[in-house]
Amino acid sequence: MNLPGDADFFGWVLYIAKHYGVIFLNGAGVTLLLALVGTLIGCVIGLLVGVLRTLPVRRDANPFVKTLHRLLQFILAAYIEVFRGTPMIVQAMVLYYGSMQVFKVDMTPLFAGFFVVSINTGAYMAETVLGGIDSIDIGQTEGAMAIGMSHWQTMLYVIMPQTLRNILPQIGNNLIINIKDTSVLNVISVTELYFSGNSAAGAFMRYFEVFFLICVIYFVMTFTCSRLLLWIEHKIDGSSYYSLVKSDMMADPSGHNPVHMGGGKTWTN
Amino acid sequence: MDELKSPILQVRHLSKSFGDNVVLRDINFETRHGNVICIIGASGSGKSTLLRCINMLETPTSGQILFHGQDITGKGIDINAYRAKVGMVFQSFNLFNNMTVLGNCMAGVTKVLKKDKKTAEDTAMKYLSKVGMAEYINAKPHQLSGGQKQRVAIARALAMEPEVLLFDEPTSALDPQMVGEVLEVMRSLAKEGMTMVIVTHEMAFARDVSSRVVFMKDGVVAEEGEPAELFGNPKQEATKDFLARFRNQ
Numbered sequence: 191m192n193l194p195g196d197a198d199f200f201g202w203v204l205y206i207a208k209h210y211g212v213i214f215l216n217g218a219g220v221t222l223l224l225a226l227v228g229t230l231i232g233c234v235i236g237l238l239v240g241v242l243r244t245l246p247v248r249r250d251a252n253p254f255v256k257t258l259h260r261l262l263q264f265i266l267a268a269y270i271e272v273f274r275g276t277p278m279i280v281q282a283m284v285l286y287y288g289s290m291q292v293f294k295v296d297m298t299p300l301f302a303g304f305f306v307v308s309i310n311t312g313a314y315m316a317e318t319v320l321g322g323i324d325s326i327d328i329g330q331t332e333g334a335m336a337i338g339m340s341h342w343q344t345m346l347y348v349i350m351p352q353t354l355r356n357i358l359p360q361i362g363n364n365l366i367i368n369i370k371d372t373s374v375l376n377v378i379s380v381t382e383l384y385f386s387g388n389s390a391a392g393a394f395m396r397y398f399e400v401f402f403l404i405c406v407i408y409f410v411m412t413f414t415c416s417r418l419l420l421w422i423e424h425k426i427d428g429s430s431y432y433s434l435v436k437s438d439m440m441a442d443p444s445g446h447n448p449v450h451m452g453g454g455k456t457w458t459n
Numbered sequence: 460m461d462e463l464k465s466p467i468l469q470v471r472h473l474s475k476s477f478g479d480n481v482v483l484r485d486i487n488f489e490t491r492h493g494n495v496i497c498i499i500g501a502s503g504s505g506k507s508t509l510l511r512c513i514n515m516l517e518t519p520t521s522g523q524i525l526f527h528g529q530d531i532t533g534k535g536i537d538i539n540a541y542r543a544k545v546g547m548v549f550q551s552f553n554l555f556n557n558m559t560v561l562g563n564c565m566a567g568v569t570k571v572l573k574k575d576k577k578t579a580e581d582t583a584m585k586y587l588s589k590v591g592m593a594e595y596i597n598a599k600p601h602q603l604s605g606g607q608k609q610r611v612a613i614a615r616a617l618a619m620e621p622e623v624l625l626f627d628e629p630t631s632a633l634d635p636q637m638v639g640e641v642l643e644v645m646r647s648l649a650k651e652g653m654t655m656v657i658v659t660h661e662m663a664f665a666r667d668v669s670s671r672v673v674f675m676k677d678g679v680v681a682e683e684g685e686p687a688e689l690f691g692n693p694k695q696e697a698t699k700d701f702l703a704r705f706r707n708q
Contacts, residue, residue, distance in 0.1 A: 327553075329553035333549065336542055337566070337616070337619055338539040338540065338544075338571040339571055434594045434595065
């Protein structure tokens with residue numbers, strides 16, 4: 191085997207890319223999978239916890255319901271504080287080895303990884319969602335209540351769609367953070383990108399060149415994601431104009447109103 | 460025809476305080492089918508709070524609100540079902556920002572009244588045409604002017620086909636040009652016999668359309684009566700003062 195010279199930086203980079211490229215790409219795939227699934231499940235947890243934290247309790251509710259409500263709020267607050275207040279690397283160790291020792295559950299490192307990233311993201315997202323809900327004008331809630339919507343309907347149809355749009359940048363932020371921070375899962379031997387980099391570096395004792403490559407791969411992933419998210423945000427905002435519906439609905443021969451029969455385009459702003 | 464004779468809404472001995480601050484004190488009034496009640500008074504006299512209490516957006520501290528004789532402040536009342544029958548139009552419109560004009564008017568019909576989409580769309584279109592906003596069904600609220608928003612808000616409330624409509628200063632956030640178009644819609648509703656309770660600063664409008672006028676001052680009903688009488692020949696000093704200030708403007 192012809193190894194590059196000791197001072198040949200690019201030689202080493204190419205050599206490692208050639209021999210470890212597939213392994214690195216596999217690692218990158220695992221990293222991306224962990225980040226995407228973790229962020230997705232985290233968002234679901236965050237939305238659920240966030241909405242539950244806004245759950246109102248009627249003043250005339252019976253004491254049992256009130257106690258239950260208080261207990262639920264305590265558990266949710268505790269969940270957020272504990273998972274926000276401890277490092278993910280430590281959570282991974284506690285969960286992975288703890289489940290084995292205490293509950294005799296032998297989960298795979300990857301499963302433990304999904305678990306840790308999800309509940310960690312969930313704790314952060316819960317706070318983001320709560321802030322997002324608070325930022326929606328109270329008039330939106332009152333408008334929904336005034337036509338008879340329940341708390342859940344108000345949340346589902348009026349508040350959440352607006353909240354989601356507002357916190358989309360924060361969700362993207364979390365995804366990017368997760369792409370980077372899943373690297374800590376190497377402590378429980380999840381074969382993500384950092385882990386595969388470490389094994390390659392160990393094999394040749396070329397830490398700089400290997401991690402330079404790893405660095406580039408991480409950046410490509412995060413940059414692509416951030417651009418993609420920007421594009422999605424623009425898509426959701428939709429067009430800045432609307433079309434007037436000129437035709438008279440009573441004259442519509444189909445008997446159905448012509449929602450899609452757009453007239454002239456009206457530009458705003 | 461008992462339904463026409465007996466009151467739809469009765470407010471009895473209603474009081475509301477926020478902490479030590481008493482906003483409403485022993486309010487009594489009622490409205491019958493087809494009545495238009497205008498509530499006038501200076502800012503801070505409790506008009507809006509009274510209206511918000513009627514829709515239970517504020518919980519009264521004491522007293523009763525009877526809807527067809529049933530006390531809706533009592534226990535075990537389905538407030539959402541009550542609100543579906545008592546529509547409300549706000550000063551700040553409160554249209555759903557995430558929905559189009561059509562979506563705003565359909566939301567309550569499909570989600571609360573559980574009607575199918577086709578029915579909801581027809582109902583929404585019927586009332587949007589009535590307020591002259593049928594052309595704008597594809598627009599989002601932020602693309603409309605204040606007057607247009609308020610007309611959509613009225614259509615949204617009407618689409619629920621409520622028994623009573625509450626208006627909380629519907630023209631106060633509008634510039635003078637747009638006030639006219641909203642009042643025009645409300646006038647035509649009054650003519651058609653819609654039961655309405657309106658908090659307003661538009662004295663000419665109140666005089667023209669109302670069956671009864673309630674003048675509020677410092678959280679109490681200072682005077683109440685037929686519009687011709689209350690505006691033409693007010694009994695209380697407070698009412699005279701208040702109306703004089705409006706005439707001088």
